[in-house]
Amino acid sequence: MDQWVFLFPGQGSQRVGMVQDFLNHYPQQTQEFFNIAQEKIGVDLLKLSQEGPEEELNLTYNTQPALLTLSALIYQIMSSKISFTPVAVAGHSLGEYSALVAAGSINFSDAVFLVRKRGEIMQNAVPAGNGTMVAVIGLPDQQLKPLIEELSHNGKIEIANYNSSEQVVFSLEKTLVPSVMENAKSRGAKKIIELRVSAPFHSSFMREAAHEFQTILSQISIAQPQVRFLSNVTADYLNDPEKIRELLNQQMVSPVKWKDIMDRLYQDGYRRFVEIGPGNVLSKLFKREYGQVETRSIQSASVLNEWMKEAS
Structure with a gap:
């Protein structure tokens, strides 16, 4: 089996209608995932993802759980169809939580709750327009x-x-x-x-938000990742649950070192990368940085089905 690294996108990749193809091809699993999310945070993310309005979907406290739910759904469909484990996972900003779900470190319902709270706290950290x-x-x-x-x-x-x-x-x-x-x-x-964002993230603007979020993070169970996981803060592999918890909090006030993550993965010999979720921002960044790598972006059920045939 070829070695694939899975990449998980962050905010900016969302779009109205992004779940439709998965709803058409995998209705039961899609409904189940979005039902869990709705029970956990009290928002009908499936309706919002499908119908908008776009302005509401783009609010960070909606964007974050919607993207995580879709990325986790795609990964779960893949895992249920083929016996396949990535060699490593990494996510950009919010995508770090999707990567930790895929790595078996945080369970899906806890992750949805976390990123909803994270979004609310980040949204409120800086007055709108400042x-x-x-x-x-x-x-x-x-x-x-x-x-x-x-x-x-x-x-x-x-x-x-x-x-x-x-x-x-x-x-x-x-x-x-x-x-x-x-x-x-x-x-x-x-x-x-x-950028079309509602606040200045990954900076000292978020200091009070990080302090508030720390309390919420402390209540969530985090396990050792089952595959290699790279941190946004250090661009290094992490497997200690308490260190993961600490750096998830630190990520709110620290720059995302995505360039260093790409460099590390390339230096470690990985050449095949799959972006799990809407958009193709991360796969394009990787391809521009290292032209010889192979990248895929799985934004639809048809592309997912095609890739699973090839990978199995």
């Missing part, structure tokens, strides 16, 4: 520090995601957006995009 996130593509590494130093005189700005050698994401005060656009461009950035 903070945002901006992706900067093509800015030379040596320009990052001077850009932050210059803009910091006028407000708070921090690196939230190291997504690839080409892309970083900043968390910042909303008032700094025009300055970032202008400054980054003048320093050689190819593209600057303000």
Whole structure:
């Protein structure tokens, strides 16, 4: 059996209608998963994922459990059809929770509860309109520090995601957006995009949120992962449950080291990657970083069925 690493997407990959194909092909399992989620958090995520409205689905406390439920469903369908275990799992931000469900470290209903609470706390951490996130593509590494130093005189700005050698994401005060656009461009950035997020995540903006979330995390059972799992905070493998708990909390205020995770997996000899969930952000980032790797993104039941035939 070939060695595949499973990758789990974070916020931004959601879209209205993302569950339809799985509902058509696997109605019973899909209903079961979304029913568990609804019982746990009191929200009809299936209806919201299918019908929207998009603005409501994009609220972080809805986005997070909806994405996790779909990713966990896809993984469960796969596991029930073929005898297959990934060699390693990793997820981007919210996707870290999906990865831990796949690794057998956190059970699904606990994970749905956790990410709903995480979303609520993160949403409330910064008053609406005060903070945002901006992706900067093509800015030379040596320009990052001077850009932050210059803009910091006028407000708070921090690196939230190291997504690839080409892309970083900043968390910042909303008032700094025009300055970032202008400054980054003048320093050689190819593209600057303000993200559709409701708060500036993975930064010190989330300090109080992390303190509140720590209490919730302490009540959840976490087991040793059954497959290799990489942390967003350290870009290293983790198997100690208490360390996982600690770093899940720390992840709220620390940058996501996705570039380092890709480097680590590649250096460890892994060349085949499957993205489990809607969108193909992570598989595209990996392919751009390392052109010789094989990537798949499983966004529909038909692609899932095709991949399972090949992998079995």
